[in-house]
Amino acid sequence: MKTIQKMYEHLIWANQRILETLQSIGDENQDVFRLFSHILLAEKVWITRLQGLDSSRLPIWSDVDIEVCAELVMQNEEILTTFLIDLANTNLDKLIPYKNSKGIEFKNSVRDILIHVALHGQYHRGQINSLLRAKGIEPINIDFITFVR
Template sequence: METIRNMFEHLNWANQRILETLQNMEGENKQVTNLFSHILLAEHVWFTRLKGPDSSKLSIWAEVSLRACAELVNQNNQNFKEFLSGLSKPSLEQIVSYRNSKGQEFNNSVRDILTHVALHGQYHRGQINLLLRANEIEPVSVDFISFRR
């Protein structure tokens, strides 16, 4: 449980760092903002799946303003913090059934879903950093070890 909680503390820390960088940039880079909003929308979809409601109609790719991204960062953090605080180690093995956006049904453990959410965001934050560097903007250190330091 401690590892998963650490992963989500890192996830929020990394999202906050990316958000601050985007808020401090001159102008807006739509490609970067769209990637960042994808991370946040996907976090929301996975949280919805963990809680049980149908998520198949929720978008994971949409144009979202930076202001809305800031709200999503805070809401996702609150949602996962509350979810994890009530989660026991045996609950990690519970199977969650859900439908993806194509209506296909899948079944995964809570542990696998939480691990996916943490890794998915880190993958896309790496893409964001590549785009920032291509636009001559200093990439954001979002490495887990930097977070732990």
């Protein structure tokens, strides 16, 4: 649980760093905003599933502006922080049933879902950095080791 907690502290930190950079570069970078909103919307979908709620009407891809991203960063951080505090006394191997965006049913453990969400976000944050570099913008250092320093 300590490792998962640290992963989510990093996730929250990295999302905040990406948000701050995107707020400073303007909204002519729609492909970057689309990737960032995907990270945040996917987090919301998985949070909803972990809470045992229906996520079938939630988008995972959407063209949203930076203000919506900022709101999602704040909401996801609040919900994830509370969820992880409450999770400390539950079973990480508990299976969570859910349907994916195509309506196919799956069951995965809380542990596997949490690890997936953290890795999924880091993958796409790397893509954001590649896009920024291609546009001549300095990539954002979101390395885990930078975070723990």
